[in-house]
Amino acid sequence: MATYLIRKLEQFTQLSSEDKQKLERAAAAKVRVVRPREDIIREGDKPRQVNLILDGWACRYKVLEDGRRQIVGFLVPGDVCDIRMFILKQIDHSMGALTPVRVAEIPSDTLLDVIDTSPRLTRAMWWNSLVEEAISREWTTSLGQREAIERLSHLFCELYFRLKAVGLTENGQGRKSFEFPVTQDQLADATGMSTVHVNRTLQLMREQELIIWKGKTVTIPDLEALMSVAMFNANYLHLDRDGHELDANEP
Amino acid sequence: MATYLIRKLEQFTQLSSEDKQKLERAAAAKVRVVRPREDIIREGDKPRQVNLILDGWACRYKVLEDGRRQIVGFLVPGDVCDIRMFILKQIDHSMGALTPVRVAEIPSDTLLDVIDTSPRLTRAMWWNSLVEEAISREWTTSLGQREAIERLSHLFCELYFRLKAVGLTENGQGRKSFEFPVTQDQLADATGMSTVHVNRTLQLMREQELIIWKGKTVTIPDLEALMSVAMFNANYLHLDRDGHELDANEP
DNA sequence: CGGCCGCTTGAATACCGTCAATTATAGTGG
DNA sequence: CCACTATAATTGACGGTATTCAAGCGGCCG
Missing domain, CATH: 1.10.10.10 (Winged helix-like DNA-binding domain superfamily/Winged helix DNA-binding domain)
Incomplete structure (x- = not known):
């Protein structure tokens, strides 16, 4: 189930079979299917769990008061939408499905346990966050200069x-x-x-x-x-x- | 020294005096002065320590092959430039001083110790990262739609x-x-x-x-x-x- | 087979960039 | 203190890239 996430993290470091099993178990818990044009989570919502894209395409987007819409990132299989976001009262952007999407809903505590008990996974998830931030900066650069x-x-x-x-x-x-x-x-x-x-x-x-x-x-x-x-x-x-x-x- | 960082983090949660002392001590270690137009750190560098802006203005920026430049964020006092980035082989964007800048160079280990030994500080720094990511998304939105x-x-x-x-x-x-x-x-x-x-x-x-x-x-x-x-x-x-x-x- | 959604096209125009020159401001040294 | 210089702000003219509006086409699905 968490195959894509595992593959992605292994671009940073080779995981142990224990690491992988932990991730698999966490991701197997609860799966939700979201149809195209439906939101996985909407701006203003209270974040409840971590959403992992198992299958399908989604995007992060923001909507201005007057309806203009900006997609600020694409989400593909293996992408974790909102790790650690549960500490916020409300989420600041929406995520919408572009195709039928299968999402693993992982309780935040579960995922944190998994990550924090393996230094290797801790680092791998840091790396993942850093890459996401870098992608965001690259989008800004594209929109500004290209x-x-x-x-x-x-x-x-x-x-x-x-x-x-x-x-x-x-x-x-x-x-x-x-x-x-x-x-x-x-x-x-x-x-x-x-x-x-x-x-x-x-x-x-x-x-x-x-x-x-x-x-x-x-x-x-x-x-x-x-x-x-x-x-x-x-x-x-x-x-x-x-x-x-x-x-x-x-x- | 870490006054601005402390003030910022307290927008999320009230720190204890112990939390604050830890941050102060970490930030007091080594201070570097960077002159306007000089880089604090340059794309391609190996990240060595965490840089905390004590005073002055700086920016994150990317440069395209043909010289076009995009500033992707402003850094003001209290901003931490590159926490956790030390796990990367090389940094993917530059940070340059816009005014004379005083930067506290904090060894990554020191800062991680401080943060990870206080659950409150851990959360506060998560919050800080989440806000930075949100700002980046908002820049993308501005450049794309406004x-x-x-x-x-x-x-x-x-x-x-x-x-x-x-x-x-x-x-x-x-x-x-x-x-x-x-x-x-x-x-x-x-x-x-x-x-x-x-x-x-x-x-x-x-x-x-x-x-x-x-x-x-x-x-x-x-x-x-x-x-x-x-x-x-x-x-x-x-x-x-x-x-x-x-x-x-x-x- | 009809309808809807997505793709394509044309024309007019708006917004913004480039180039080039001028004016203002601030920092430096005599 | 003032000239000198570099940097920053401002202006005008022109052109290009991209937007808007509106209409037509085409394929996929019920």
Whole structure:
């Protein structure tokens, strides 16, 4: 159940089988299914438990008084939505399902117990938080400095690397692809662009063979080229096993 | 020395005198002075210790390959730059001084000891991280959805509330003010606008009496009005003592 | 097969960026 | 104390990127 989370954390350090079992047990407790367009949790709610995305896509978003909406991050399998947020009276942003989503509802205490009794897991979860913060800063940078085509390219790069880390990409004859069940409207809300401009920029990207997007599958024919357009530097995702000295010593 | 940090944390929960002494002792260890335009820490560096801003203004920023720069957050007295970042091989963004800055260099272990031996401080520092993340999301929202005048207004609101929390604002006859030693160039880098447009938007804001900016002092004649233009909702800063049930029981 | 949702297109326009030059302010040294 | 210099703020003109509005197309699902 917690396979994706485990895979992700192992980008930082190799977990022990005990670590993994603990996570599996915690995640197996209670599973909720959220339908597309429904919220997993809504701004103003009192946080109750930790939500772990088992399957499907969701997003974090904020809504302004006048209805303008900004998606501030995508949530994919393995993402933990709101660890430690239970200390707040109310949550400050919403999380909504983009596809049918299976969410593990883990009592905060349970998860903290699991994490805090293993120094390795403690560090791995710190790492996870640090990466999330870095992603958020990168979004700010994209929205502030990158123009349309760079911004979209950067987002596709981010998602490719994140999905690769949890094993949700394919790699056929050098062309990398992944499921991308997001509409152009949602892409517009995420990049701070109008839908029309997203559409036109995507056409440009297809012409330049930066991406192929058919149905719900995105293919990247030439990752180097896409990264170059995006000025993408993967360092901020910290996928190079920064915590290898903590690796569990198992066969 | 750690006065501002203590004041900030007490927006979440009342600390005990022991908590405060521990923080004071940790922050007194080693103090470094960084001059304007110098970096406190640079992207790619190996994080060595935790940096606490004692005095002065700094910012977090990212630089793209072609030199474009985005400021992704302001750092003011009481802000902790990089707690827990020492587990990473290299840091993913830079922090630069905007004014002369006094920084307390706290060994990571020292700070973790202090924090982890007091459940109250543990929670208070969680809260601090959650607020920083929320601020980052709000910047993304501003850059994505708010137009120029709203964006600048929102930033002034954020800074007013943050500075008020650490006691760095004045309140003369209903007009709120604070030191704001930031140039229009830097403001442009922070809001993702050109300097020219920042300048013109500020003129507009002065005409509408949303702000008065003389020398290095910003005055807000009518906070309600500014908040309204910015569509500012202070909830995300969580300044309403969410952790009051942890309050230390002291006179 | 009809309807809805998402994608696409065109035209007009607004917002904001760039370039380049000028004015103001502050810090420095004679 | 004042000239000198660097930095910061301001202005005008122009162009480009992106938004808005509105309409048409197309595929998927009941």
